[in-house]
Amino acid sequence: MVNKDVVPRLGAWQHSWRLLVAAAVSVPIWLVTVALARKESGDPGSWILVGDPLVGLGCLAALRWRRRWPLTVALTVTIASAMSALATGAALLALCSVATRRRPVEIGAVVVAYVAASHLAGGVYPTQDAAEGLWWVTVVVSVLTAGIAVAAGMAVGARRVEVLSLRERAESAEREQHARAAQVRALERNRIAREMHDVLAHRISLVAMQAGVLDHRADLSADESRVLVRGIAEGSHQALEELREVLGVLRADPGHPEPPQPSLDRIPDLVADTRASGLDVRLTNAVAATPPDGVGRTCYRIVQEALTNAAKHAPGAVVWVTLRGTAGGTLDIGVCNGPAPLRPAPPPASGFGLLGLGERVTVAGGELGHRPTPDGGYVLTARLPWPDGPAHRHERGV
Structure with a gap:
């Protein structure tokens, strides 16, 4: 007034x-x-x-x-x-x-x-x-x-x-325009931080796990050591390549389309890469169709973050990844690891991974839960809505 x-x-x-x-x-x-x-x-x-x-x-x-x-x-x-x-x-x-x-x-x-x-x-x-x-x-x-x-x-x-x-x-x-501009800048910074975390945290965690094995296992043979060293080199190279891709997307003109993001069909490759780094991952994929792109991307990021946390906090443990869902219902994701046989130095805790996952799942309209298990392991569960639509069969990863 x-x-x-x-x-x-x-x-x-x-x-x-x-x-x-x-x-x-x-x-x-x-x-x-x-x-x-x-x-x-x-x-x-x-x-x-x-x-x-x-x-x-x-x-x-x-x-x-x-x-x-x-x-x-x-x-x-x-x-x-x-x-x-x-x-x-x-x-x-x-x-x-x-x-x-x-x-x-x-x-x-x-x-x-x-x-x-x-x-x-x-x-x-x-x-x-x-x-x-x-x-x-x-x-x-x-x-x-x-x-x-x-x-x-x-x-x-x-x-x-x-x-x-x-x-x-x-x-x-x-004032409102300045506030909106500040909000947009904050959202963009959060998006960049989330993308950088999603891209680098998984690779760097696997590299850190392999380096930790080399440091704590004095009984490794020459061949086993070479495999771990090769895995560290390849993981570092892949991390640099993925970082270059993310920076290229951030620097690209708004009119240029972004490269395709990994979805549900890339989870078997993710599991294979994690296995090659020394983590015992077992995948059970009971999804009978291809979900929408947004749901598939969110599912991939959830599994990626869960494997990253397992590699950091439970190296050497067995990890079970379970995917179930049908069109018109929900896509259920479960990642559970047992207790870690090795006790390396605790990694630095950022807390951004699970926070970013919570934001992703909330935007997708789903639910996220995570808790330790009585035997010393950890379990992460998520449920994403899967709108009914045309379903396409795809090959199941093992």
Whole structure:
């Protein structure tokens, strides 16, 4: 809501031209008064020639503070206008200024003071004696002029409120735009972090597991050591290649399509790579059709993250991967590993893997659960909705 008391700051020129307009309105009235006084008595008198201009100039000077004390200045100038024809313009400007605040009580008080001052001016100027019987004309004219000033002031006040409202809306829209831009940047950073984690964490974990085996097993033969070293080299090379692919996607133009993401049909290859790294993984795939791309990608990332965690926290353990589901129902994923026969140094825990999985599964409308088992192992389960649609058979991985 816009505060009606708030008005824009006026510069020196904006103050000056209003005062010049008030003086321009007052001067003709003062000249007519001087002419009538000269016609009436032959001598207008020292008050009209000296006192009236001094009071009028004082009223114009007082208008400089009408923004700070609007009602006080308006009443003072209006009452003073009863003794000065040159203060008439200043009184109308003060009334107009009060009207911009659009407060009926203040406007009414100043209007009454203005009408009363106009009527009392007859006791100051002898030129009014001829019009004593037409006092109502003075009242009507003063009411009409006061009404014009009030209407002008209220129009100016309404315009100021509208401008302030538009300004606040523009500032609010700008703040919202900045907030949306910040949110988009945060989402993009999270997406990049999630993709980097999905791509690198699995490969680096397998490399770390193989290096840990080399460090803890002194009884390995030369052939076994060569296999592990070859696996470390190949895993590092694949990690670099996948990192290059992710960076290429992030740097690509928005109009270029992204390369296809791994889906359910790539899980057997994932299991084979993990086996080659030394982890005993056993896959049971009871899925009879190809799920939608989004469901398949989410399933692949769930299995990938579960195998990564098993390689980091339970090297040498047996891991069972189970996939079941049909179109029109759900796709159920289970990854369970037994206790780790080896106890290497604990790997650094980031906590981003399961957090990212939770976000993926939530976006897909599914459920995710994970917990330790009584025998010291760990189990991760997920259930993804599988909308009914055309099903395609595919070969099962072993």
